[in-house]
Amino acid sequence: MKFALFTTNLAGGGAEKALAKIAAGLAGRGHEVDFIVCEDAGLYPPPAGCRFHALASRAGHGWLGKRRLAWRLARLLKSRGQDLLVSTLPFADEVAVLARAPRHVCRIANTLSAEIARLHAAKAERRAARYRRLYGRCRLVAVSQGVADDLLSQFGIGAGSVRVIGNPFDFAAIRAQAAEPCPSRPADPYILHVGRFAAQKRHDLLLAAFARAGLTQRLVLLTPPDPRLDALIAQADLQGRVVSADFQANPYPWMAGADLLVLCSDHEGLPNVLIEALACGTRVVSTDCPSGPREILGGELAQQLVPCADVDALAQAMRATLAAPKPAPATVAQALAPYAADRALDAWETLARESL
Numbered sequence: 480m481k482f483a484l485f486t487t488n489l490a491g492g493g494a495e496k497a498l499a500k501i502a503a504g505l506a507g508r509g510h511e512v513d514f515i516v517c518e519d520a521g522l523y524p525p526p527a528g529c530r531f532h533a534l535a536s537r538a539g540h541g542w543l544g545k546r547r548l549a550w551r552l553a554r555l556l557k558s559r560g561q562d563l564l565v566s567t568l569p570f571a572d573e574v575a576v577l578a579r580a581p582r583h584v585c586r587i588a589n590t591l592s593a594e595i596a597r598l599h600a601a602k603a604e605r606r607a608a609r610y611r612r613l614y615g616r617c618r619l620v621a622v623s624q625g626v627a628d629d630l631l632s633q634f635g636i637g638a639g640s641v642r643v644i645g646n647p648f649d650f651a652a653i654r655a656q657a658a659e660p661c662p663s664r665p666a667d668p669y670i671l672h673v674g675r676f677a678a679q680k681r682h683d684l685l686l687a688a689f690a691r692a693g694l695t696q697r698l699v700l701l702t703p704p705d706p707r708l709d710a711l712i713a714q715a716d717l718q719g720r721v722v723s724a725d726f727q728a729n730p731y732p733w734m735a736g737a738d739l740l741v742l743c744s745d746h747e748g749l750p751n752v753l754i755e756a757l758a759c760g761t762r763v764v765s766t767d768c769p770s771g772p773r774e775i776l777g778g779e780l781a782q783q784l785v786p787c788a789d790v791d792a793l794a795q796a797m798r799a800t801l802a803a804p805k806p807a808p809a810t811v812a813q814a815l816a817p818y819a820a821d822r823a824l825d826a827w828e829t830l831a832r833e834s835l
Contacts, residue, residue, distance in 0.1 A: 480831050483513045483561040484529075485552070486571045487538070489521025492675065493751045494588035497622070497646040498567050502526040504647050504824045513559055517548050517571060522726050530559075540570065549577035556580055563831040565620070573613060582834040584618045586644075587626055590769040592633040593746030597678060610634055620644050620830070622749040625770020642830065646749055647823035650815060653731055653758045661732035665722065668696040670797070671737035671761075673730055673752045674744070676705040681743045681766075681788070686715045688743070688793035694801065696738055701727050735759040739801055745787055747771050754818050757811050764796045780806060780814055 484502045486495050499514065506512040506528030514526050519533030534551040538544060552574060556564065566575040567586040575583055591610055595603045611634050619641045621627035627643050630636040670689070674680040682700070689698045698721045702708065712721050727733060730752075734740060740756040742765040749771040756763050757775075765772040767784040776783055783800055785792040 480562045480828065481511045481513075481560055482827075482831065483515060483556060483559065483564045485515040485564060485566040485575055487517045487568050488519070489516060489523040489525070492568075494567050494586075494748070495521070496523060497588065497749075497751060498565070498586070499523055499526040500647055500649075500820075501565070501823070501827060502529050504649075504820055505827060508824060508828075510828075513555075513561065515552065515555065517574060522728065524728075545570075545574055545577060548574045553578040553580065563827075563834050565827075569610070569613065572617070576613060576617065582831075584620050584830065584834075585614060586620045586622065587614070587630060587748070588622050589748040590626055590629050590746045592629050593769045594679070597745070607634075618642075622646055623771045623774055625774060626748050629770065642826075644826040644830070645818050645823055646751060646754075647820035648751075648754055648758065648815070648818045649820045650758045653755055656729050657731035657735035657759045659729065659732055661729075661736070663724070664733055664736050665697060665699060668738050669699045669722075669736070670694065670696045670739045670741060671699050671701065671733055671756075672741050672743070673701045673734070674742075676702050676708045679744055679746060681745055682708060683711055684788060684790060684793065685741060685743045686711055686717060686721070687790045688741075688797065689721070690715050690717060691790060692794040692797045694797065696801075697722060699724055699733065699737070701725070701730055701733060731755065731759055734761050737761050739764060739797060741793075741797065742766065742772065743793060744768050750775070754815065757815055760805070760811075762800050762805060764793070764800050766793070775814060775818075777814060779810060 482505050484498050486498050489495050502512050502514045503526035512529040514529040515532045518535050518538035525531035534548050564580045564583040565586050566572045567588055572585040595606050621641055621643050624643055627641045630641050672685055700723045703726050734756045739762045742750050746768050753763050753775050764783045766787045767773055768787050785796045
């Protein structure tokens with residue numbers, strides 16, 4: 480079969496990384512895969528085994544820019560042909576809709592109502608109306624049941640228009656990459672946070688909880704440098720205890736070497752880092768944010784969930800998780816099973832056959 484996967488760029492976000500893994504996985508199964516980006520910019524390499532296409536060196540994000548990109552996308556798809564086009568992230572979704580691409584599904588990678596709730600009233604109303612217009616006429620794939628429920632309850636999407644397909648994870652490959660040499664990784668014990676500096680990720684909450692927890696470990700942040708983050712670290716008087724280690728194309732040695740990985744977001748779609756850290760044998764603590772953490776951390780692992788925006792609860796959970804034994808391998812294996820690569824890739828193949 481022929482697949483086309485389309486996003487804004489490869490700038491380092493979880494949605495783009497997951498789409499690239501889907502593309503590489505489908506290509507590895509012998510399918511013909513075109514991986515298309517709006518602009519040729521990013522930190523991730525193009526997925527292996529795929530034809531890579533950039534519609535522009537730098538994409539214009541205004542009314543005219545979207546339509547130029549849509550025209551280029553339509554031409555490319557017509558020349559290549561596809562059994563299924565999968566777009567992800569709202570900008571790319573809009574461009575794909577403008578291109579009138581056949582056999583198109585939008586992959587929704589975030590809990591949209593939680594994103595909107597962070598905005599001021601007027602902007603929130605505009606964003607919600609934009610999403611209703613855009614997604615009310617598309618077939619949708621949600622990355623978690625929480626994202627699907629949000630689409631149905633908050634945006635008036637019909638149940639028949641939404642399917643849940645989780646992100647694919649090759650656990651053997653993750654563990655192999657985790658074993659690769661990593662000379663830049665700290666030798667001293669550390670706690671890890673992986674995520675770009677954005678309001679959603681709540682670095683402010685993480686720093687406050689880390690300061691309150693009174694732990695002996697250092698805190699390592701895998702995120703590109705940002706003066707605003709440096710200012711937050713200085714305000715918390717943590718300059719000597721927090722290390723900003725930039726984006727890492729292979730974060731798995733850092734996960735495997737960490738005493739604990741913390742996710743403290745206000746909202747997610749399906750947080751890849753929790754699954755990846757568990758696969759690396761690392762303890763995790765997470766806010767119980769919409770959506771995904773509670774689906775991943777079920778059973779006894781739910782003890783590692785804390786309320787959003789609660790500094791004391793996060794600090795206490797960090798201390799308690801570090802003091803407790805690691806979860807049993809069988810418990811971790813049960814949590815990871817729904818996210819095995821084969822399960823997700825089977826679902827994408829089924830969706831493509833149905834589109835035909």
